Amino acid sequence: MARTDGGPPTHTDQGKHLVKYAIWPYTGSWSTSGLQKRAHQFTIPLVCQFRRGTVGRLLAVEDAITTVSGNLEIVAMKKPEDEPQSVKSLIIRVVEQGRLQTRGKLMFSRELNVVDVKLVDLIEREYPEQQGTVLDITRKDGAITSCVADWNPHEILTFKITRA
Numbered sequence: 186m187a188r189t190d191g192g193p194p195t196h197t198d199q200g201k202h203l204v205k206y207a208i209w210p211y212t213g214s215w216s217t218s219g220l221q222k223r224a225h226q227f228t229i230p231l232v233c234q235f236r237r238g239t240v241g242r243l244l245a246v247e248d249a250i251t252t253v254s255g256n257l258e259i260v261a262m263k264k265p266e267d268e269p270q271s272v273k274s275l276i277i278r279v280v281e282q283g284r285l286q287t288r289g290k291l292m293f294s295r296e297l298n299v300v301d302v303k304l305v306d307l308i309e310r311e312y313p314e315q316q317g318t319v320l321d322i323t324r325k326d327g328a329i330t331s332c333v334a335d336w337n338p339h340e341i342l343t344f345k346i347t348r349a
Contacts (some may be wrong), residue, residue: 222255
């Protein structure tokens with residue numbers, strides 16, 4: 186954009202500005218170090234809502250559902266569109282951030298009591314069995330504690346989690 190009067194605009198950058206910096210040392214490649222995940226957590230911190238009538242102990246965020254691979258990031262967690270009132274179902278979206286083909290693992294707290302994990306598409310329809318990429322589900326005392334899946338570079342996988 187060319188200005189005809191030659192001067193900078195007078196209405197920009199007025200008022201106070203808050204600038205935050207973070208320095209995170211890491212080893213190895215940036216794409217597997219979890220650096221991008223940390224940057225997202227820094228710039229867009231997790232927001233929680235507390236509801237009246239909640240029964241039981243609240244889990245720490247890092248204890249409930251985690252990814253083992255540094256290049257996988259949980260970017261969304263919500264109720265399913267077809268079951269908005271459900272307290273037993275949860276949709277989780279996980280994206281590969283490191284531009285790598287990745288076999289990654291999702292870990293579930295035993296306290297979540299996960300009984301089913303299904304791969305669904307972005308509009309939450311289940312894939313036919315032969316198209317799913319969930320490779321391995323680990324159970325302990327009847328509850329699912331982890332699942333392994335394959336991600337292509339930059340791929341988003343959506344999981345439907347069912348609790349007992």
